[in-house]
Amino acid sequence: MNVLEKIVNSVNSFSKSERKVADVILANPQTTIHSSIAALAKMADVSEPTVNRFCRRLDTKGFPDFKLHLAQSLANGTPYVNRHVEEDDGPEAYTAKIFESTMAALDAARQNVDINTINRAVDVLTQAKKISFFGLGASASVAHDAQNKFFRFNVPVVCFDDIVMQRMSAINSSEGDVVVCISHTGRTKNLCDIAAIARENDATVIGVTAYDSPLAKECTLVLSLDVPEDTDMYMPMASRVAQLVLIDILATGFTLRRGTKFRENLKKVKDSLRGSRFEKKDF
Amino acid sequence: MNVLEKIVNSVNSFSKSERKVADVILANPQTTIHSSIAALAKMADVSEPTVNRFCRRLDTKGFPDFKLHLAQSLANGTPYVNRHVEEDDGPEAYTAKIFESTMAALDAARQNVDINTINRAVDVLTQAKKISFFGLGASASVAHDAQNKFFRFNVPVVCFDDIVMQRMSAINSSEGDVVVCISHTGRTKNLCDIAAIARENDATVIGVTAYDSPLAKECTLVLSLDVPEDTDMYMPMASRVAQLVLIDILATGFTLRRGTKFRENLKKVKDSLRGSRFEKKDF
DNA sequence: GGATAAGTTGTAATTAAATTACAACTTACT
DNA sequence: AGTAAGTTGTAATTTAATTACAACTTATCC
Incomplete structure (x- = not known):
């Protein structure tokens, strides 16, 4: 107090x-x-x-x-108070409110997240033969983003937002594979199935989802983010940002665990992009 | 300060x-x-x-x-200070640092963003015949996410992360269409081309990109987010979160502009998802 | 209603903390 | 190499906070 x-x-x-x-x-x-x-x-x-x-x-x-x-x-x-956007808010008002509620959500997530589980997840990921990211709907873009990050590490990584592909991928998984299932609510039936199938095939399943949800029950490891979401808006906003930050954290933990030499590799990936870009001095 | x-x-x-x-x-x-x-x-x-x-x-x-x-x-x-992750940081340290630097970035973005331009962008989007979101690499997942949001508004919306599809889509655009190009650096050549093509075909081009970049020059409207990014990590993290929040803001502005009735529609979309999910009481 | 015990408040002494003055040293420039 | 500007530390001083104790007030019991 x-x-x-x-x-x-x-x-x-x-x-x-x-x-x-x-x-x-x-x-x-x-x-x-x-x-x-x-x-x-x-x-x-x-x-x-x-x-x-x-x-x-x-x-x-x-x-x-x-x-x-x-x-x-x-x-x-x-x-940073989770102020709700209201009917007659002007651009200044709703812009400020969304920034603030997102920050409030991150602040809450920071306090709730379990470092220990993060550490174990990083452990598992660094030792993975193959990493798969699965999400549906809004969480698909988070999975997509995760793929983009881990792909740079030169690790076998896949990402599907199609349940048929997800299912096939899950069935083909085996020991040493890591499947990351992303779902804010943790109640998406199809994704729960995928998690169960992956587990049956000896893959390690990491859930980025709500603690105590049906999906969480199917996972080896649950990374839960208790984010108070403004349900009035009917769109996952802050929760999805928190998920992305969590992915950033896992990726960072991954690079740190892999050591200095490995990080030079990242530079190579970045340098390889240069050809597709205008040089900074060009303008 | x-x-x-x-x-x-x-x-x-x-x-x-x-x-x-x-x-x-x-x-x-x-x-x-x-x-x-x-x-x-x-x-x-x-x-x-x-x-x-x-x-x-x-x-x-x-x-x-x-x-x-x-x-x-x-x-x-x-x-929230933008503290850099260091070599020998443990899980607590890098977790805290990433949360903090993300929040610092959002704070910076909030201060730099131009409300006026946001308002105009919302204007343009509400009047669009069709909305297209284009991004490559890390920005592709932002585009993906934007599509997911605007799709719920029952507006014709597409999203491509394939340059061939992007190009075809840009060529087929016409007056009243809005193309949103997302790129942190604004120096991705292919995306600059797309923006130029869309403009030539009378589409309105909104750039979510760095101010004064080659891409910005091709756009009708530039939404720039000056986010200090930790370039040592070689991965877009905070900048991409800021982009997502910007999308959230545009989406929110969009729903507000459309009025109450429209928002009931959103509830319908949300309710339609119920069938694919476990009920809350189920567990 | 007075005696005593418990609790409250203030004065003065003590201790602890922060600041200042100054001297030694280091660095950069001639 | 010499000098001036800047940096750092030691020791003295000042200031602030705390403690110990005594005076006083209030309540309680015989």
Whole structure:
């Protein structure tokens, strides 16, 4: 809980002098964080130790520590809030809101993601004989993107957004193959089937999906991203961005695990693109 | 500007010892705000006055004031500094860094994007007879995603990641058609050709690309996202996320412009997916 | 209603932390 | 090589915060 709220909540348990301190702080919090204990004591018309005791009562280590907490409480006023787009929003409004809710979603994802599972997923991927990315609908483009990334690593990688091809690919998989199934809800029937088939054929199945979903149950490893999505819009937006970032993380982990020499290879891939591009100096 | 960003930005203007201080603070900002100047000096292996001078250089009144600012930066919506992934980063480190640099990129994009152009692009899209999304390589998955979004609007929309198909499509375009070309660098030759061809056939060409690039020159409307990308990694990561968010914004603007009735249509599309999914209550 | 104990507050002493002044050193330029 | 500008550290000083303790207030019990 943040300190400001805490002060308000525990205002009853304060003594007379402590209450004076609380009042002064609540009245000018911004001033408080730039004051010394002496200045604040004077403002509240109490002694310095009283202020100090007040701070300790709020479970801080002392006055400087209290100021730190207070500063954070004040800064927290405007974090990236998942503000919904509304009917009469103009371009500025909806642009800002979408940026902010995407950032809020990434922030949430960052806090929820399980590093341990990421590490294991990277493990599995680095040792894969072949990597397949499967997704349907909106998740197909995430799979597509993942393929583009891992392809640069010179690893056998495929990506299908066609259930027939996915099924054939899953049936043909074997031990050492890794299948990554991407689905925000984790309730897409066809994809659950694919995951099950791949598992039956001894492939390792990584699910980029909701924890505790039917798809998750079919997977060897579940990378879940708990992203609060604005369901009013009926389109996966923030959740899909979080999935992409997760792919970025896996790809990064992959390159780091493979070591320096390997990364020189990446440069080659990038350099090979040069022929298809205008040089920077050209314009 | 927040202190953390400030440190990263002015890292060049620091002296050797100040740099040591900066490194320690960036590595453990949370620890820093609970340390004394002596502890921090020891960690950075410099003297206490050096730390103090470092604080002043960042326009703070001294060490305690610096800690206050730092605390606010950390609590604030934007502790998102574009920190580069390094050789010996563990999973926690690179996961955090990628999330943060993506968020930093979005923050930058939000500030740079031109609302006016977005508004005009939405205008153009709502009036389009047909919308085409073209991208190659990493941008192909962005185009793919855009198609998925706009398809739900019941608008004629196509997406090609094959230059032959793109070319044929561009040649067949006519007035009222809108072609969206996606390229981070804006220097992909083939895509520039496509844009030129589409223009010659009276289509409106929207470029999601770098301002002032060869591709931008071929477009009717340029939506540029100035995203500082970590080029060391040789993979488009943050830039592509920003592109996706831009697509989200265009799609949102589109639905808002079309009005309430239209949005009921979206629900239909969403409901139609239900048959292919497990119900929530099923598990 | 007074005595005592528990709790509250302030003064003064102490300790800890941060800052300043200055000297030594390093670097870059003549 | 010499000098000036800039950088860094040591030691002294100042400032701020905390502690110890005493005075006072309030509540409780006989």
